[in-house]
Amino acid sequence: MGAFHRAHQAWYTQQVNDRAGADDGWGIAAFTGRTPEAAELLSRNDGVYTVLERSAEGDRATTVQSIVRAVPGADEASWLAVLADPQVAVLTVTVTEAGYSAGSAVPGRIADGLIARADADAGPLAVVSCDNLPGNGRVLRDAVLKAAGTEAARISDTASFVDTVVDRITPAVTAADIDAVRKLTGLDDPSTVVTEPFTEWILAGEFPGGAPDWAQGGARFVADVGPYEERKLYLLNAGHSFLAAAGRLRGYETIAEAFDDRDLRGDTEALWAAQRTAVDLPVAELDGWLGDLRVRFANPRIAHRLDQIRRDSPIKVALRLVAPVRRRREDGLAVDDAQVHALETWIRSLLELDPTDTATAAVARTIGAVPESDRTRTVIDHLTPEGTLA
Template identity: 35%
Template sequence: MKNISNSQLNESVNMPTYNRSTLKTRIVHLGFGAFHRAHQALYTNEVAQKADSDWGICEISLFSSEKIISSLKEQDHLYTVAEKGAQSTQVKIIACITESMHPKFNGIEAVIEKMAEPQVAIVSMTITEKGYCIDPATGLLDKNNELVISDIKNPAQPKSALGYIVQALKLRRDRGINPFTVMSCDNVQGNGHVAKAAILEFTQLLDTKLATWIEQNVTFPCTMVDRIVPAATEQTLSEITNLIGVEDPCGIACEPFRQWVIEDNFVAGRPEWDIAGAEFVDDVVPFEEMKLRMLNGSHSFLAYLGYLGGFEHISDTMTDLSYRKAAFDMMMQAQAPSLTMPEGADLESYAALLINRFENPSLKHQTWQIAMDGSQKIPQRMGGSLRFHLEQGSDFKWLALGIAGWMRFISGVDEQGNDIDVRDPMATMLREICDSHGLNTSVVPALLSIESIFASEIGQNVQVINAVKNAYQSLLNNGAKATVAAL
């Protein structure tokens, strides 16, 4: 069968020219999803292209994605990234992956053994917020999580990412092998701190001495990652086939913009990602807050209100001047004032850049896709800035409407009476609350009282309840488009 590894590709494709045989598996990555393919793997590929680097990646999918791992193996671990600008598309072949694994193909023990190999210096992750098994309200390990319960009962046969990492670190300690760095690349606030807290608390339940060893020897750098990478569709894959000349089921399309800010805290070395454009810093937090609130917060705002307003893609919302202005005002009036940035940071230019990124018509980033998992996203994207405005006594109407948009979305029925496919870890609970109240503002305090999403000082604040109620009532009376226009 013709594929990337054995075919003559179109001349416009950027093929790597480095010697792949010099690469070693020095990074094990958990979660071979769209974002990782277009971000960390691409940076690592560019380091190999620009420098004498031996940093290769073993890709591991722990849950689904058996098909994509099979496809990756079949094409010699090569795949395509198409960077789609408004005017042109640049196509790159990524070649820094040395091997790939899946528990269903290789077995759990083999995956753990791979992570325990002495040359592995970094275990990185894109496992989404859910993968950390954390209670969003407390920031602590959710001991009632099914994966956690299973892994504590049977630690040698882990199911969670935490369980795999802890077993691999245990093997390394027992064998006298130096530990690896655990690097989260998820869009989670303080992702390194979250990973560390989850892993240490998990390990405490198993082996207190191992927990102490991990705390003393393993580093957990925080990272801020940014690139818009829509989920691949049949249309995406068809476009990639046309661009390169053969099919690539692992191919992914993304925007040209990318950003990676990394806390320089690695216990066993790291690639020179900075030569590919990454930025190593002492403190990631200001950059992370900027991105979570300004980009991700406005993205969620546009996802809920855009979907309800009949817009299929984020770029479609930008064709409506009211949505465009509301998104910019959300960034500058609601989010930017709540940030504490290093000297020289220009938040207005950043907001303008984000609007340009949102309007890129080449990216078909679905409002429905971004609207997923809202219960996990809202605390980070809107909670901190909402708390700031309550303390300052300043206007937070954009945040109130964003939250009301989420509440209206999770009711499961759109403005035309059609069903909405609500995807969320708390979907059952949320649906029960919505169904018991119907499309009525009485649902607002009920949803705000869920402390795993809204801390009590927010969810029980009369100002917040009233502001969200008013916004929700406007969505019922006037619809999303008119409500956004009224901002």
């Protein structure tokens, strides 16, 4: 039930419901992660909330009411009951990259729910991963089946796992955002979600129990999300990670501020030029998408905070920067100077800025013990997709 889910999957479902008959809509039972506060706030308003889209030209407020139940994540009985309900056809999962790492409780929780569904003979269901990981559906499937142990075969018979690419910048909400909604709508909505006008959802996989027709809201169903994953990870997400490091080192707070810095914008463009060579999409399509991306990064009214992006940065950098660097080496190409600079800047940020989380602090200590001349090579050679130094 996090902000991204409410600005993205729940928003797309609302687009479907807006076009459906009175009895043909879809409803969402949304669960929080670790804390109950979001469920408590949303329940006070029967699951209805405001999406505030902020562009350089102005604000637009829309009402979303596709969430029909808001449930604290600790309510295990409700979790199992919802997944055992034959009317439930889709489980979307938005838990950030860290939720797929070793030690995360997420795969086990999903496995428990799918076993309860199998016990109830409730029919097939699609599990849709909505996090920034290559092959996110497959990664989630493997983690869930491992967590299920001897019950893995029953889960395979019950659930399909769908790969996706999701994209919509959703910064943390501030008191000023709540005030803006109040002025636009006359309503006081503490569950407001702030986002940009741009949104993208690309899906590949089977929906054996059916699904909302998200294509009505602009989603795309394709045979393979791979090239679109790479486009997002290697361009948008890599640009975010670089600017989060470089921008904070220069004292900036948001992506728009950092991208407005002439030097940092030039470094970002150079990084994009290097990284786009790893993306197997037509040149014209990439050019158009990068044109949109420049507008998005420069949007001064989306306060996408650099410290928010810096959280769990080793996992993110492994996927966004190290992976395409390794691909260049495997193809017999030299690592581009812009990629080296981005990694060096990230390493500097680890060592010179306050850590955002304990896992990042641990990686910073390990890198700090390596001789300075060997640090970038150590990251390229040994940073794992789980964000640890092997």
